[in-house]
Amino acid sequence: MEEEQKSMGTLEAIMAAGVVGAGGAGFPTHIKLKAKADTFIVNAVECEPLIGADKFCCREDSDRIVKGTLAVAKLIGAKHLVIALKRTYTAEIEALQKAVDQAKAPIEIFQTEPFYPAGDEQTLVYCVTQRSIPEGGLPLDVGAVVDNVGTVLNIARAMEGKAVTHKRLSVIGEVEKPLMLEVPIGTNILDCIRPAKPKDQEYAVILGGPMMGRIITDPKAMAKEVVTKTLGNLFVLPKDHALIRHHEIPIERVQKKAMAACIQCRMCTDLCPRFLIGHRMEPHRIMRNAFKEKMLEDDAMYLKAFGEAANCCDCGVCEMFSCPMGLSPKRMNQYFKGKLREKHLALEKNKDPKAKATIDERRVPTQRLISRLGLSVYSGQHLSALMTIEPANVRIPLRMHIGAPAQKIVAVGDKLHCGDLIAKMGGKVSANIHSSIDGTVTAADKDLIEIERGAIQ
Numbered sequence: 001m002e003e004e005q006k007s008m009g010t011l012e013a014i015m016a017a018g019v020v021g022a023g024g025a026g027f028p029t030h031i032k033l034k035a036k037a038d039t040f041i042v043n044a045v046e047c048e049p050l051i052g053a054d055k056f057c058c059r060e061d062s063d064r065i066v067k068g069t070l071a072v073a074k075l076i077g078a079k080h081l082v083i084a085l086k087r088t089y090t091a092e093i094e095a096l097q098k099a100v101d102q103a104k105a106p107i108e109i110f111q112t113e114p115f116y117p118a119g120d121e122q123t124l125v126y127c128v129t130q131r132s133i134p135e136g137g138l139p140l141d142v143g144a145v146v147d148n149v150g151t152v153l154n155i156a157r158a159m160e161g162k163a164v165t166h167k168r169l170s171v172i173g174e175v176e177k178p179l180m181l182e183v184p185i186g187t188n189i190l191d192c193i194r195p196a197k198p199k200d201q202e203y204a205v206i207l208g209g210p211m212m213g214r215i216i217t218d219p220k221a222m223a224k225e226v227v228t229k230t231l232g233n234l235f236v237l238p239k240d241h242a243l244i245r246h247h248e249i250p251i252e253r254v255q256k257k258a259m260a261a262c263i264q265c266r267m268c269t270d271l272c273p274r275f276l277i278g279h280r281m282e283p284h285r286i287m288r289n290a291f292k293e294k295m296l297e298d299d300a301m302y303l304k305a306f307g308e309a310a311n312c313c314d315c316g317v318c319e320m321f322s323c324p325m326g327l328s329p330k331r332m333n334q335y336f337k338g339k340l341r342e343k344h345l346a347l348e349k350n351k352d353p354k355a356k357a358t359i360d361e362r363r364v365p366t367q368r369l370i371s372r373l374g375l376s377v378y379s380g381q382h383l384s385a386l387m388t389i390e391p392a393n394v395r396i397p398l399r400m401h402i403g404a405p406a407q408k409i410v411a412v413g414d415k416l417h418c419g420d421l422i423a424k425m426g427g428k429v430s431a432n433i434h435s436s437i438d439g440t441v442t443a444a445d446k447d448l449i450e451i452e453r454g455a456i457q
């Protein structure tokens with residue numbers, strides 16, 4: 001596999017290695033990089049509060065990140081190359097600058113202010129280029145391609161003939177020993193959490209960051225979750241932490257509170273990152289209209305009242321920081337987004353949004369956000385050493401990316417080496433998947449392949 005991959009062109013090697021967006025929804029990278037753009041931005045901002053995997057990569061793998069950046073620039077024809085991260089990441093900036101200087105690479109280290117969500121793709125593109133992406137659009141619409149730093153690292157590895165088999169992730173929060181891990185894809189998340197020693201027997205875990213991650217409170221559900229190509233953090237919290245309780249409020253109550261308690265102060269709108277880059281997104285209006293939902297007679301009125309909800313990026317600033325009444329414009333937007341999909345309704349997109357003049361003053365400082373979230377107690381958690389885990393078995397999902405699931409090409413009893421192809425791209429938009437350990441296939445269906453660790457001749 002490695003030798004074969006090394007002799008390929010860069011794009012073919014990226015496709016063969018199964019590289020997908022490591023920091024988001026997992027868009028297949030070989031498709032994204034068929035584009036041509038003048039600017040390539042490596043997103044190393046890691047804006048979710050307190051998480052640390054991307055920062056670790058910047059410190060420890062700066063040479064490879066520079067190599068991957070240059071390779072992508074060549075593919076897409078970019079002349080303006082940027083690695084973006086917060087100005088407070090001093091060790092990471094130093095490591096990357098050194099690697100850039102050594103390679104004499106024409107790469108700008110772009111420093112954002114420490115605000116949330118500086119790493120949101122649309123916000124970041126505005127910070128770097130001063131251009132607002134159209135509503136529902138892509139960075140490419142303003143001449144840019146953005147990849148997460150973990151993706152760029154996987155691109156550099158693909159050029160060395162290495163498939164995506166392992167994932168780096170941090171385990172932080174209510175644990176005795178915060179960890180920086182490198183684990184085979186398909187490792188159960190409990191195998192990652194256990195060595196970090198949770199302080200409580202009963203805990204909740206957020207898969208991802210505290211603002212946009214997925215919360216799991218049921219231990220049986222945790223036992224089914226595995227590390228995927230896109231998971232970068234596990235945040236362990238007490239089950240009764242305010243952040244966890246907030247997300248457990250049923251939508252009916254969220255809606256009732258919105259109708260009863262919204263004072264129309266506009267703070268949710270004034271600090272909304274989508275509103276600030278010029279998209280039609282005024283959450284205070286959605287809150288004001290919430291009571292009308294059942295009274296609206298036709299689709300045109302529904303669209304006028306709630307159509308903007310589709311422009312919400314779920315960043316959570318409105319509910320976790322802005323609202324003085326503890327309301328949840330984000331949850332209301334999610335509710336209305338669902339309704340708009342059901343009704344097949346969509347506003348015409350604004351193709352030429354203009355950022356608000358206040359955009360630079362209305363940033364949410366990360367430290368204040370951490371305090372507002374009740375997470376300051378975890379601020380000092382330091383992740384310097386990398387620990388590896390070798391689980392007895394892995395369960396590898398065949399859908400870790402946007403698009404069609406990969407199609408299995410192995411059967412129960414097959415003997416595999418780490419890096420062997422186990423599922424091929426299942427369509428034009430899809431990605432290859434490889435074994436993440438040496439061992440024997442113990443289960444295989446259209447959704448999942450299970451491999452038991454064992455020496456292979």
Ligand code: SF4
Pocket residue numbers: 268271272273274275281283311312313314315316317318319329330333
């Ligand atoms: S979650 Fe709130 S702040 Fe974020 S984009 Fe949506 S409405 Fe705006």
Ligand code: SF4
Pocket residue numbers: 261262263264265266267268269283284287322323324325326327328329
């Ligand atoms: S911030 Fe809260 S109270 Fe103010 S308009 Fe928005 S939802 Fe209403």
